[in-house]
Amino acid sequence: MERIEAELFTDGSNDAVVRLPGRRFPGVLVQGDSLHILRSAVAEVVEACERGDVDEARDSSGLLLVDLDALLARYEAALNEHEIPRPY
Template sequence: MERVDVELFTDGGNDAVVRLPGRRFPGVLIQGDSLHILRSDVAEVVEACGRGDLADAGESAELLLAGLDALLARYSTALENHGMKRPY
């Protein structure tokens, strides 16, 4: 394990926006439990598609998209608050 100093653009939380040394743009640190939930949400969409239940798949996908949109908005706001342009 290596210890490094990072730049913290938001509060710590479950989805902190941080920049690692040597990186031009920050990234989002997702805690392990949150990553597991994200993976489970994607699996739910895949399973519903496999069953041919497009209504259930669509609902699950909409919730997943809303969560990712919120995460992306947090990222964008953090960059704006620090006078940085987005990398996309």
């Protein structure tokens, strides 16, 4: 394990925006349990598609999109607050 200093652009919650040394743009630190939840949400969509259940796939993917939009909004707000251009 290597210890480094990173720049923290938000509070240290489950989806902290941080920049690691040597990186031009910050990233989002996703905790392991949150990553597992996101993976499970994608699996629900895939399973619904495999069953041909379009309604469930649409509902599950809609919830996943809401979660990802919130994560992206937090990232973009942190960039805006610190006058960092978006990398996309």
